[in-house]
Amino acid sequence: MKTPLVDIHTHTAKTADDLIQIVNLGLGQDVPEQGLYSYGVHPWALDNADFQLEEAFEVLEERLQSPNVLALGEAGLDKMHKESYEQQIAVFEIQIDLSETLQKPMILHDVKSHNEILALRKKHKAKQPWILHGFDGTEQDIRQLTGQGLYFSVGESLMHSERKIAKSLKSIPLELLFLETDMAEIGIESVYDAAVKLLDLDINTLRAQIFTTFAALWNIGKTEPAC
Ligand SMILES: [Zn+2]
Incomplete structure (x- = not known):
């Protein structure tokens, strides 16, 4: 059997x-x-006036107990949603603590918030891996974010030569790279x-590298995963 392909973040089960x-x-x-999942409080959830934060955290904590839930996400910060930014930070900080306590890596939604995310990682002395999903940054962004326990997950923007990531992909250290389909x-x-x-x-080299990174993050045996 071939090394499996890893889709680190998707909304479509296949x-x-x-x-x-x-x-x-x-x-x-x-x-x-069956299957592997992530649950989290997305920063956009706060735009909804009916959203019940306390209830959401109760459910989230319960969901995260399941061994099939590998990650806390999407969580994070989005500067395009300015009105809720302060609250987004508070909600993100609670999720950082949850991720540390329950030892589940996070899948992050990061829009114009690299500095804040790095500062909060330091503030909470977070050790869990954080995966920046839908990453589309420059070489300079990659340099800023490398070596801090962060991983980069890149999706369909790779297919568009005008996107930043189509030029900067090579700057991502291979052992920090994931791929995703997200909503595409x-x-x-x-x-x-x-x-x-x-x-x-070579495709087999990439498959092997991404699978190795995945297995290392979730302590899965180096052979075939049981899923
Ligand atoms: Zn998504």
Whole structure:
């Protein structure tokens, strides 16, 4: 069997023999018996006046107990949603503590918030890996964010030559790279294909590297995962 492809963040559950995916679910959805999931309070949730924060945290804590829930996410900060930014920080800080206590890595939504995210990581002395999903930054952003326990997950923007990441992908240390489909209606294979072209790498090398990184983050045996 080939090394599985890893889709580190998606909203669409698929089944295939050689595919591992972390499917992001809403807090209202139960944890399915099969598959791997992430749950979190997204910064956009705070825009909804009906949103009940205390209730959300209760559900989140319970969901995170499941071994099928590998990560806390999406959580994070979004400067385009200015009105709620202070509250976003407070909600993010609670989730940082949850992630540390329950030893679950985080999948982060980061819009124009690199500095704040790095500062909060320091403030909380966070040790869990944080994966910046939908990453589309410059070489300079990558330099700023490397070596701090952060990982980069890149999606369909790789397929568009005008996007920053199409030029900067090579600057991401390979052992910090993940790929994702997120909301895009594409297969993870096409994201891998776009990445190998930009990185000038062999597909099997990339598959092996990303699987090794995934296995290391979640302490999964170096052979085949049990999922
Ligand atoms: Zn997403």
